[in-house]
Amino acid sequence: MTGDRRLLLVEDDPDLAGLLDRVLSDEGYAVTRAGDGHSGLHLALTRAFEVMIVDRGLPAIEGLDLIERLRDRGVGTPILVLSARGSTADRVDGLDAGAEDYLAKPFELTELLARIRALLRRHSDEARELPVPGGYLDLTSRAVRRTGGGVVELSEREASLLALLAGRPGVVFSRAELLDRVFGHAESETVVDTYVHYCRRKLGSAVIRTVRGLGYRLGSP
Structure with missing residues (x-):
């Protein structure tokens, strides 16, 4: 299967x-x-x-x-x-x-x-490495290699969320779709907002963009 x-x-x-x-x-x-x-x-x-x-x-x-x-x-x-x-x-x-x-x-x-x-x-x-604002996401190590030097480690869910957005940089994903694709059986869509916050805290506020009334998309380079 x-x-x-x-x-x-x-x-x-x-x-x-x-x-x-x-x-x-x-x-x-x-x-x-x-x-x-x-x-x-x-x-x-x-x-x-x-x-x-x-x-x-x-x-x-x-x-x-x-x-x-x-x-x-x-x-x-x-x-x-x-x-x-x-x-x-x-x-x-x-x-x-x-x-x-x-x-x-x-x-x-x-x-x-x-x-x-x-x-x-x-x-x-x-597709083991995906471009994200400020660097590249390594899908094997679940870390972002910054273009200016340095590496930022991500949790499994943080990396999965960022990988989904980075794989389709022009697409806006609703919270419901992100919940289904990344978090499976999580109880509330608020978990999506929480992990967006975690990614921004580690990588900067520009890494994920909020599209009001629709959801989230990858930030601009």
């Missing part, structure tokens, strides 16, 4: 989308579906996902255009393109647009699942 990896599926064919939703859910992914490029763009910019599957021939915003827009906005989530267009030139176009992988239709479900697992492993290996 993959746990609760959040996956965005952008596919306009309802039959294929339904099939993939069932298969991926059975594999342990938390699947969110979008039926067109505009909806996919909105979801990808406002929610956090570990991986995305994007069809190329989408209504509203074409798949490669969607990927380029996401990359331009700093969304680094690994993306696998599904497309009936499978020539070498088509694959090159997909990779040049910012996708990490490209799978032509028709495809075997076992291969799709294997490619998703490979994307997640590769992304996890590459």
Whole structure:
């Protein structure tokens, strides 16, 4: 099982989308579906996902255009393109647009699942250090290495909170989402505010920004 990896599926064919939703859910992914490029763009910019599957021939915003827009906005989530267009030139176009992988239709479900697992492993290996205001968060040691020198140790929850924000620097996370993603079964959303305070006390008030009425996001560099 993959746990609760959040996956965005952008596919306009309802039959294929339904099939993939069932298969991926059975594999342990938390699947969110979008039926067109505009909806996919909105979801990808406002929610956090570990991986995305994007069809190329989408209504509203074409798949490669969607990927380029996401990359331009700093969304680094690994993306696998599904497309009936499978020539070498088509694959090159997909990779040049910012996708990490490209799978032509028709495809075997076992291969799709294997490619998703490979994307997640590769992304996890590459993302051991994340930029934060004033330095870099080392995900292995749970410490911030300051650009001017020095290291600040964080607790497990402080590091998890900061890693979630740093992984999607342009996204505002609600307290409810942070509570669910970082603190699990904590009783109150006030625990989020408490750990934001702890991070600011150690790293400076600018490290996490409050967005009034919405939640929190990573501070500006």
